[in-house]
Amino acid sequence: MKKIGVFLCNCFGEIGRTVDLESIRKRLASDPSVGFVALRESLCMPGDAAEVRATLRERGVGRVLLGACSPYGRMETVRLGLAKEGVDMRKVRGADLREGCAWIHGKNPAGATRKAANQLDMELARLQNGQDSMDIDIRVRSEALVIGAGPAGLAAACGLAGMGIPVHLVDRGSAPGGLLNVVTKVYPTEVSGPAKIKSLVEMTGSSPLIRFYGKTKVASVKGYAGDFKVALAGPEGNTSLRAGAVVLATGARLLFPRGLYGYGKMKNVITQMEMERQFAAGNVACGNAVFIQCVGARCAERPYCSTICCPLSLKNAMRILDEAPGSTVTILHRDIMTPGSTLEAYYRKALHRGVRFVRFDAQRPPEIRGNGLVSGVEVFDVLSGVTRSIEADLLVLSTPLVADPESAALARMLEIPVDRHGFIAEVYPVHPVETRNDGVFICGTARWPASSDQAIAQGEAAAVKAASFLGKETVPALTMSRVPGTKLGHAEANAEACTGCGNCVAVCPYRACKLQRVGQRSVSRVIKVRCKACGSCMSVCPNGAMQIPEQNYRVTGAMIRRAFREVR
Amino acid sequence: MSPVADTNILVFACRWCGLIGADGAGRRRTELPASFRVIPVECAGYVEPDAVIRAFASGAAGVAVLGCHVGGCRFNDANHPALKRLELLRTLLDTTGIGGDRLLLGFGTAHEHHQWADTIRDFHRHVEGLPSMESWMTSVAGDR
Ligand SMILES: Cc1cc2nc3c(=O)[nH]c(=O)nc-3n(C[C@H](O)[C@H](O)[C@H](O)COP(=O)(O)OP(=O)(O)OC[C@H]3O[C@@H](n4cnc5c(N)ncnc54)[C@H](O)[C@@H]3O)c2cc1C
Ligand code: SF4
Ligand code: SF4
Numbered sequence: 182m183k184k185i186g187v188f189l190c191n192c193f194g195e196i197g198r199t200v201d202l203e204s205i206r207k208r209l210a211s212d213p214s215v216g217f218v219a220l221r222e223s224l225c226m227p228g229d230a231a232e233v234r235a236t237l238r239e240r241g242v243g244r245v246l247l248g249a250c251s252p253y254g255r256m257e258t259v260r261l262g263l264a265k266e267g268v269d270m271r272k273v274r275g276a277d278l279r280e281g282c283a284w285i286h287g288k289n290p291a292g293a294t295r296k297a298a299n300q301l302d303m304e305l306a307r308l309q310n311g312q313d314s315m316d317i318d319i320r321v322r323s324e325a326l327v328i329g330a331g332p333a334g335l336a337a338a339c340g341l342a343g344m345g346i347p348v349h350l351v352d353r354g355s356a357p358g359g360l361l362n363v364v365t366k367v368y369p370t371e372v373s374g375p376a377k378i379k380s381l382v383e384m385t386g387s388s389p390l391i392r393f394y395g396k397t398k399v400a401s402v403k404g405y406a407g408d409f410k411v412a413l414a415g416p417e418g419n420t421s422l423r424a425g426a427v428v429l430a431t432g433a434r435l436l437f438p439r440g441l442y443g444y445g446k447m448k449n450v451i452t453q454m455e456m457e458r459q460f461a462a463g464n465v466a467c468g469n470a471v472f473i474q475c476v477g478a479r480c481a482e483r484p485y486c487s488t489i490c491c492p493l494s495l496k497n498a499m500r501i502l503d504e505a506p507g508s509t510v511t512i513l514h515r516d517i518m519t520p521g522s523t524l525e526a527y528y529r530k531a532l533h534r535g536v537r538f539v540r541f542d543a544q545r546p547p548e549i550r551g552n553g554l555v556s557g558v559e560v561f562d563v564l565s566g567v568t569r570s571i572e573a574d575l576l577v578l579s580t581p582l583v584a585d586p587e588s589a590a591l592a593r594m595l596e597i598p599v600d601r602h603g604f605i606a607e608v609y610p611v612h613p614v615e616t617r618n619d620g621v622f623i624c625g626t627a628r629w630p631a632s633s634d635q636a637i638a639q640g641e642a643a644a645v646k647a648a649s650f651l652g653k654e655t656v657p658a659l660t661m662s663r664v665p666g667t668k669l670g671h672a673e674a675n676a677e678a679c680t681g682c683g684n685c686v687a688v689c690p691y692r693a694c695k696l697q698r699v700g701q702r703s704v705s706r707v708i709k710v711r712c713k714a715c716g717s718c719m720s721v722c723p724n725g726a727m728q729i730p731e732q733n734y735r736v737t738g739a740m741i742r743r744a745f746r747e748v749r
Numbered sequence: 750m751s752p753v754a755d756t757n758i759l760v761f762a763c764r765w766c767g768l769i770g771a772d773g774a775g776r777r778r779t780e781l782p783a784s785f786r787v788i789p790v791e792c793a794g795y796v797e798p799d800a801v802i803r804a805f806a807s808g809a810a811g812v813a814v815l816g817c818h819v820g821g822c823r824f825n826d827a828n829h830p831a832l833k834r835l836e837l838l839r840t841l842l843d844t845t846g847i848g849g850d851r852l853l854l855g856f857g858t859a860h861e862h863h864q865w866a867d868t869i870r871d872f873h874r875h876v877e878g879l880p881s882m883e884s885w886m887t888s889v890a891g892d893r
Contacts, residue, residue, distance in 0.1 A: 252764075252789075253772040280775025281787060292783030299786055608825060617825055669791050690794075690825035715824035716795030720834065737788070737800055744786040745757045745808040 183243030184216030185308050187301070188233060190224045190249035192279055199283040201294040205248070208298060208748065214309055216242045225255040230262035237268065244308045245273040248301050251280035271313055271731075276304040298748040306739035312730035314670030317709050318655040319407040325647055326351065326411055326424040328399055328591065331359020332633045333625025333640040334430030335381040340644025341428075342390040346651050349422055350385060351413060353587075355395045357382050359432050360626075361633055363454065365461045368496040368632075369527045377633065394420070402427065402594050405710045406620025407656065426620045426647040427595060429605060430640060431588045433626040436477045436580035442547075443576070447555050450576045453490065456497050467505040468574030471558050472498060473547060474514040478581035480543070483602060487581030488630040491518045494579055495531040502534055511537040511571050513547050513560055539571075540564050549576065582630040595621050596692045604629050614643040617691055619661055619710060622647050658709040670731040671712040672719065674705040678726035681705065685718035685727050694718055694727075756877050758785040758811040759804045760869075761796045765823040766858055767815030773862025774869075781866060782873040785813075792816065794827035798838040805847050806889075811876035813853040815868070821858060828856070846885055851876065 187209050191197040206218045217240050223229055224247065237245065245268065250256050256275045264270040278297045286293035323346055327338045330352035338348045350357070361367065361374035375382070385391050397415035404410045409427055413420040435454050438444040444452070451459075459465065472494045478487050491514070498510040517538065519528040532538070539562050541547055547560040555576045561568045584603030592599050597616040598606045605628045608615050614622050624639035625631060631639065650656065662668040672693070674685070681703030685694040693711035696703045705726070707718075718727040725734055762768040768789050774781065790796060793816030804812045814835060822828040832854060839849035853872050857864045 251768075251772045251775060253769060254776075277772075277775075277787075280772050282783075284775045284778045285781045286783040287778065288780055289783045296783050296786065303786065303788065609823065688794075688827075688830055690827045713824055715792040715827040716790065717792070717824075717827045717830065720794060720797040720831065732790070732795065734797075737795075737797075738803060740788050741759065741800060741804050741809075742807050744759050744788070744804070 183241065185214050185244045185246055185305065186216050186237055186240055186242035187218040187246045187248065188224060189218065189220050190247065190278075191220065191222050192250060193222060196249075196278050196283045199287050199290050199293045200278055200297045201290065202248075204294065205298050205301065209301065209305075212305065214305070215246075216240055224249050224259045225262070230259070230266050233263060234266040234268060243272060246301065246304055246308055247273065247275040248278045248297065249275055251277040254280055272308070274304045274307050276300040295748045299744055299746060302743040302746060303740040306743055307732070307736050310735040310739050311732065314659065314673070314730050316657050316659045319405075319658055319661070319710055320655055321407040321651060321653055322423050322425040323347070323651050323654075324349070324422075324424045325426045325428060325651060326399075326402075326409065326422070327428040327430060329359065329430035329432055329625070329627065330354075330357035330385070330393065331430060331432045331625060331636065332361055332378055332381070333432070333627075333631075333636040333643075334359070334428065335378055335385060336637040336640025337428045337430055337622075337624055337644045337647075338391050339381050339384045339388070340641045341648060341651075342384065342388045344644070344648045344652070346390065346648060348391045349394065349411075349413075349424060350391055351394045351397045351399060353396065353398050357385055357393060363457050363461065364633075365457065366496060366500065368492045369523050371496070374633075378637075399591060399594070405708055406618075406650070406661070407710065409620065425651045426622065428622045428624065428640075428643050428647060429588070429591060429595065429597075429616075429627055430623070430625045430636075430643075431585060431591060431627045433582040433588075433604070433630065434585050436483075436583045438476050438578045438580050441476055442473060442578055443549050443551075443555055444578060447549075447551065447553065447576075449554050449574060450549075450578065452578055452580060453493055453497070456577050460497075460500065465501060465504045466575045467508050469572045470498070470501050470508060470510045470575040470577065471571055471573040472510070472512045472577045472579060473558075474512065474517075474579045475543075476578040476580045478579075479515065483581060483583070485581070485602065485630070486518055488518070488635075489632055490579035490581065492524050492527060492632070494577070495519070495527055495536070497577070498536040499531055499534050502536070509537070510535075511539060513539050513541055513558070515541060515543055539569060549573075582626055585627075588627050597621055597623075614639060614646055620647075620650065661710055662713065668712075669714040670729045671709045671714055672707045672716075672727050672729050674707055675726045675728070676704045678724045679704045679722075680724055680726075682723060684721040684723065688717045688721045690715060690717065755810055755879075755881050756782065756784040756873055757809050758813060758869075758872060758876060759809040760785050760787045760813045760815060761790050761793070761800075762787050763793050763795075763816040763828070764789055764791055766817035766821070766861075767793075767855070767865070770815070770857055770860075770862045770865030773860070774866040777862065779862070779866045781869050784873055785869060792822065792824045792827050793831040794824060796831060796835065798834055798841075801835070801838060801842075801852060805851070805882070805885075808882075810879070810882045811851045811853065811872055813855060813868070813872055815855040815857070815865070818856045818858055832856075846888070847882075848879065851879065
């Protein structure tokens with residue numbers, strides 16, 4: 182095996198002032214695996230990489246150990262510079278002698294030198310014992326499956342088709358549009374729901390790249406990013422197709438307020454959905470209308486804010502005043518949530534328009550009066566400290582968006598988690614439309630309550646994220662990293678050593694380990710596309726059968742043994 | 750066999766929080782005891798209980814595993830089961846005589862370099878105050 186070349190960086194004295202680099206040089210040079218040790222003033226200045234490259238050629242070394250700064254200092258720059266010069270980055274490792282040593286042990290040069298020697302020794306162990314994960318190329322099928330044709334799914338489908346990617350758009354309803362189909366005026370612009378998504382629906386009908394499957398559900402999804410095998414159940418029986426990526430956009434539904442504020446018993450107590458239907462049918466109630474906000478929301482069971490209900494009530498309140506002159510509207514609320522300049526202006530408009538607002542306390546909710554029909558509401562106004570009695574001919578309950586149980590079933594099929602309210606969980610807040618399962622994206626109210634504008638923006642974001650993957654013919658599995666940069670490697674199961682205990686399957690946060698039957702035995706196999714090299718499976722395997730070659734047990738063992746080795 | 754220094758501390762620092770905290774402390778040139786060595790890992794999930802035991806057998810007087818806050822893990826909460834595994838190990842350390850308080854589990858975010866420095870200083874002081882590992886090493890050697 183080719184020897185290791187070591188470069189020790191003085192960093193213009195920043196390191197050498199504290200760490201005795203010369204004694205370290207001598208020590209390392211005596212290691213049989215080391216070909217040479219060079220002291221350098223710098224490693225990251227223009228021309229340094231080319232010089233290092235020349236030395237490596239001349240000396241014929243294959244692996245490089247750098248003693249320099251921290252990986253968050255200039256170390257990555259140095260490694261990338263070497264990669265540009267044609268050096269295999271996987272064969273270049275660094276020990277942090279500056280931030281992690283010279284700069285924090287400035288008052289203890291002897292201790293700093295000992296530590297530097299140990300840390301270099303430890304990184305040497307990585308070069309001596311580490312191996313490279315075998316990279317595999319994922320063949321990407323440039324087609325997408327979009328589940329749900331509401332505003333979010335439509336935006337995703339049209340976005341993908343706009344980038345030249347064929348889309349299978351599936352909806353359990355007969356026509357695209359989702360919840361917006363029932364909304365005759367969409368806040369804040371007050372165009373109608375169908376008008377708002379007209380261009381998207383038209384494109385869905387006319388684009389040769391989008392195929393719409395109405396009254397269809399997804400029966401099963403198998404496979405991984407790049408090639409999912411999908412079975413659809415539609416009116417014409419089952420269809421099977423393959424897609425490189427899946428976008429989940431199945432939306433949410435409004436909570437049904439059964440038993441709350443007389444709902445179901447008193448005919449003039451309705452939900453926001455029924456209010457929309459009344460507007461659509463053209464029969465706007467005249468008289469005194471009262472809205473109650475946060476019904477079944479921001480409570481112990483559902484602590485979240487549903488985002489849409491406040492602007493929704495503002496919209497419908499103003500509409501009643503406009504379309505049924507002589508009416509009064511009162512909104513009973515706990516807080517009015519109208520984030521952003523547009524919605525805040527919308528709130529002010531409602532105030533000027535004469536909508537009355539009464540703030541109540543969650544501990545003292547409003548009480549309804551009446552028999553058979555609601556005739557009024559008693560509410561303790563927390564701002565003025567008095568109990569108000571309000572006449573009511575119509576009571577509208579603002580209930581939150583809640584997760585659709587069918588979406589949770591889809592999530593299980595796609596091996597992605599849901600949060601404790603049943604909404605689909607994003608993988609990490611900085612990856613808002615991506616999920617634990619690579620190649621599966623989420624958008625719209627399936628992931629969290631959102632307005633239609635937000636749902637559309639998320640749909641577009643999901644399209645771009647999916648396209649950046651679907652646009653390539655093949656993708657190296659090693660670049661399928663959730664965190665910036667490429668991943669360290671991927672876990673590999675040793676079929677000989679594995680006893681099929683399933684520990685790794687239980688612990689893997691990405692569902693990358695699967696037990697497979699091989700003859701009489703069960704053995705674990707790692708799906709390289711999914712593995713993110715977190716190391717968990719290695720830690721729990723009782724047989725040492727799981728290893729990430731780059732940091733296998735030999736590497737860790739040698740690093741531990743060398744950590745406190747005596748330095749002469 | 751490595752020499753047993755009373756304050757040898759082995760730190761497993763995850764690359765997304767612990768190691769960045771260390772880097773931050775370095776940039777601010779926070780003077781720290783030179784008793785600790787760092788093994789960078791992708792995630793606290795890497796740290797097998799076995800590795801902690803091996804560290805004690807290789808001359809460590811304390812082992813620290815520094816990862817991200819629970820809930821802030823870059824690997825889909827892989828640090829949470831890791832924390833549970835290592836807490837379980839702590840009991841084992843007590844029964845073997847090493848002492849569970851020689852294992853430190855620290856969770857912070859990348860920005861918390863002050864916390865990082867304090868953690869190292871406090872742990873150094875704590876380990877310094879414990880009886881030497883020498884006696885445990887000889888007792889183990891004697892058992893063989
Ligand atoms: C009464 C009411 C009024 C509203 N008014 C406004 C407003 O004025 N302004 C505004 O911005 N927002 C408003 N909203 C919110 C808006 O409707 C949503 O933000 C938006 O519809 C979310 O889009 P989506 O595509 O995520 O979900 P949805 O619109 O819910 O679409 C989901 C689609 O997926 C399909 N689907 C669901 N499950 C499956 C499955 N298992 N298989 C196949 N297909 C499935 C459904 O049939 C549906 O077509 C209102 C909501 C309600 C309830
Ligand atoms: S390293 Fe982590 S992500 Fe990869 S297979 Fe093991 S547990 Fe799963
Ligand atoms: S933990 Fe180890 S032995 Fe158990 S199934 Fe996984 S690889 Fe096999």
